[in-house]
Amino acid sequence: MTRTGHNRSASRSALREAARAQLEGGGSVLLTGPAGIGRSTVAARIADGLAARGHRVLRCSPSPADRDSPFLGLIDLLGPAGDEALAPLAAHERAVLEGALLRGTPPAGSDPTGGRDALVLRVAVRKVLAALASDAPLLLVVDDVQWLDEPTARVLLFLARRPGPHHAVLATLRTAPHTGPDAPAARELCPQPVRTLPLPPLTVREIADVLDAHGLHGGPAWPRQLVARLHEAASGNPRTALELAAGLHESAAAGAPLPDAWEPLPVPESLSRPVLDRVEALPARARQLLLTASAAVRPTVELLRRAGCRQAAADVDTCVRHGLLAPP
Incomplete structure (x- = not known):
């Protein structure tokens, strides 16, 4: 293994250790990286390690289809929570929460996605987490936070902005190739302090x-x-x-x-088709720039401009944002 390869391997190991220390120290962690880089695998290893050290770990792994299913993330997170965790709740709080979790019939006329009942639900979840954290450190794992349904995200935002009962959040966020993470919204779901850790490529x-x-x-x-x-x-x-x-x-x-x-x-088509779909979704001018750039050994913005791409700088930026070009 080359020195560079050794350093990269060590950096991924160091990343797991840094995340563990951050979470055990009372902070939260946001793991970022493009699709396929191993965010879920790394997050699972970190969470399993903390579970072995006595943490109570609650997890959800939303998918794109889950964004339109209200409270599905919350249902997954609180799935392991039994009746004893709901014992501290007042009757109406418990009814609203059980309705949102599909464990019972919600009170007539209640709407946990808005109005007063939305606040009742958030307070109820806060009490449940306090009960779960009473005898062990509590960690919430949200894998692929970008697919989290909005009602669950609003609950986590409410919890993150209010001190105690303390829980840590380990979230993963998918980012586009060659671009920085669009992480502010994801960071807001994590109790402070939050550390963002981009995953390095494998050696x-x-x-x-x-x-x-x-x-x-x-x-x-x-x-x-x-x-x-x-x-x-x-x-x-x-x-x-x-x-x-x-x-x-x-x-x-x-x-x-x-x-x-x-x-x-x-x-294979499994790799080429998504790229072709992204190319086809580009404006015609950006597609022409890609075609022109492919004919050059070392294309530059100035070279592309001379080749007839008059808005080369803007079109290059468009292609970079779509993950089709590396930044110049």
């Missing part, structure tokens, strides 16, 4: 270990240079590396020779 050695674990290492027929190419093409992203390796594995199984150093790697 060549770590990518090789991932391929081995999934049976996609190719055996001795895959030279180290090819694994290094997979790592470079994936930018250290394990999910992308696995997709590329699967395409290469299928190609080799069909009898195709392994690509030489100057030949492109086979790209």
